[in-house]
Amino acid sequence: MKKIALILCSLMLIMCSACSSQQPAAHDLDMTDLAEKLKTSGAFEQNISSTMEPIRADRAIDMFGASQEDVKDAVYYTCVGATAAEILIFECTDEEAAQRVYDLADPHLENLQTTYESYAPEEAKKVENAVKELYGRYVIVVVSSNADTVQSVIAEATA
Amino acid sequence: MGKKNKKLSKRQLQQNMFLSFIMLIIAVIILIAGIFLIRGVTTPGEESSSEEQSQVIQIPEIGDNSGEIEDSAQQVNGNPVPAEDSREESSAREESSQEESSQEESSQEESSEESSSQAESSEESSEAGNWQTVTDDYFADAAFVGNSLTEGLFFYTDIGDIADGYYSTGLNVLNAQTDAFVDGAYTLNDVLLANNYSKIYVMMGLNEVGWPSPESFVNEYEKMLQQIESDCPNAIIYVQSILPVSAARSAQGDSINNANILSFNEQIRQMAERNDWVYLDVWSAIANENGELDADATPDGIHFGTFYMEKWLDYLRTHAVSE
Numbered sequence: 001m002k003k004i005a006l007i008l009c010s011l012m013l014i015m016c017s018a019c020s021s022q023q024p025a026a027h028d029l030d031m032t033d034l035a036e037k038l039k040t041s042g043a044f045e046q047n048i049s050s051t052m053e054p055i056r057a058d059r060a061i062d063m064f065g066a067s068q069e070d071v072k073d074a075v076y077y078t079c080v081g082a083t084a085a086e087i088l089i090f091e092c093t094d095e096e097a098a099q100r101v102y103d104l105a106d107p108h109l110e111n112l113q114t115t116y117e118s119y120a121p122e123e124a125k126k127v128e129n130a131v132k133e134l135y136g137r138y139v140i141v142v143v144s145s146n147a148d149t150v151q152s153v154i155a156e157a158t159a
Numbered sequence: 160m161g162k163k164n165k166k167l168s169k170r171q172l173q174q175n176m177f178l179s180f181i182m183l184i185i186a187v188i189i190l191i192a193g194i195f196l197i198r199g200v201t202t203p204g205e206e207s208s209s210e211e212q213s214q215v216i217q218i219p220e221i222g223d224n225s226g227e228i229e230d231s232a233q234q235v236n237g238n239p240v241p242a243e244d245s246r247e248e249s250s251a252r253e254e255s256s257q258e259e260s261s262q263e264e265s266s267q268e269e270s271s272e273e274s275s276s277q278a279e280s281s282e283e284s285s286e287a288g289n290w291q292t293v294t295d296d297y298f299a300d301a302a303f304v305g306n307s308l309t310e311g312l313f314f315y316t317d318i319g320d321i322a323d324g325y326y327s328t329g330l331n332v333l334n335a336q337t338d339a340f341v342d343g344a345y346t347l348n349d350v351l352l353a354n355n356y357s358k359i360y361v362m363m364g365l366n367e368v369g370w371p372s373p374e375s376f377v378n379e380y381e382k383m384l385q386q387i388e389s390d391c392p393n394a395i396i397y398v399q400s401i402l403p404v405s406a407a408r409s410a411q412g413d414s415i416n417n418a419n420i421l422s423f424n425e426q427i428r429q430m431a432e433r434n435d436w437v438y439l440d441v442w443s444a445i446a447n448e449n450g451e452l453d454a455d456a457t458p459d460g461i462h463f464g465t466f467y468m469e470k471w472l473d474y475l476r477t478h479a480v481s482e
Binding site (some may be wrong): 050052115118119 | 306307308310311314315319328329455456457458459461462463464465
């Protein structure tokens with residue numbers, strides 16, 4: 001009886017330790033699909049969402065100031081010059097690289113804000129409510145006119 | 160009997176203790192699992208976002224803004240650092256870019272293919288004179304200078320793989336002459352002196368159409384271009400016209416309207432003529448039959464995306480002059 005109890009206890013402890021070390025794994029994201037969902041979510045004015053276009057991934061990486069080595073792929077939608085609104089999604093090589101890219105979000109948004117403060121102040125306000133998320137190997141930055149909608153779309157995609 | 164009863168109660172006691180222990184372990188497991196479920200997906204951005212929303216951001220001078228934007232632009236477009244080595248590296252990069260670009264060209268739209276297939280020296284007549292149609296190689300030693308429209312040209316087309324771009328949202332003929340808007344450290348003067356460009360394409364004016372008169376704008380523009388000419392004495396200076404805005408934007412009631420733009424363009428054309436610079440009527444490549452930017456092409460009546468950027472670039476390909 002004692003032996004059975006010991007075996008059961010050991011099994012329980014193993015299960016227990018396995019549970020405690022297991023992080024909620026981030027699943028892969030379809031970045032283009034997420035960008036399209038964000039674009040059409042209503043978080044952007046109609047004239048902006050209808051004219052937002054994808055920019056080449058390497059341009060997005062350089063524009064953001066990230067290292068090409070840290071980023072596997074990127075999706076970047078914007079209307080250059082017309083608005084501060086943008087959708088940026090980076091798939092990084094690993095979680096450490098993602099953290100490095102995520103850390104660039106603040107300086108990027110500050111640059112964006114200062115640019116539009118003098119050029120189009122109403123656009124600068126959007127930058128104040130920018131959404132930035134770190135999800136596993138992914139970094140998501142969205143400047144829109146409705147941060148709540150953006151967050152709910154991202155939450156659904158990362159659930 | 161009594162002995163039997165005693166033995167039985169001891170076993171029951173052991174069983175009860177064992178069951179209690181198992182229950183305790185299960186409760187601990189459920190508690191731990193519950194904690195992990197409640198914590199859910201790690202989203203450090205949520206905390207930072209709220210911090211960011213309450214953040215007070217300093218507003219630097221316009222020049223600094225330009226530099227910050229240009230900083231990222233330069234990473235895309237080329238090597239503006241004033242150094243001899245960088246020029247050699249830039250040349251090597253440009254050569255490889257040209258090869259890649261030529262390959263990419265083959266898959267581009269039909270009009271681009273037609274342009275690319277023609278020899279660089281082939282000539283075609285135009286109302287403005289003898290223009291040459293050139294391949295993208297022509298832009299390998301070219302620099303583009305301008306505001307957010309030029310920025311769009313570099314973001315939406317592949318010209319950034321070939322030429323260097325010095326642009327910034329909000330750039331005008333005054334701050335372009337003084338501010339270190341390239342990499343946040345260099346002025347336009349610095350980078351032009353450091354690079355041996357053979358062609359300089361400039362498009363300014365849309366941020367200046369609100370100025371009191373076209374003359375005051377042209378005076379400053381002329382000074383800016385004369386400095387560019389002084390920095391790169393062997394370069395062909397291409398002065399591009401201001402582009403049209405949409406009918407709705409034009410009717411908004413402020414100075415940014417198509418009548419004003421045409422007036423400024425005429426002043427720019429005359430300035431180019433008296434200085435022997437090449438005037439490029441890019442306006443004609445973008446304007447529709449009513450002399451406006453198509454409304455569905457633009458979110459704000461001014462800026463536009465890939466389709467019209469390619470039209471602009473095609474115009475440049477078909478409107479070059481001999482080196």
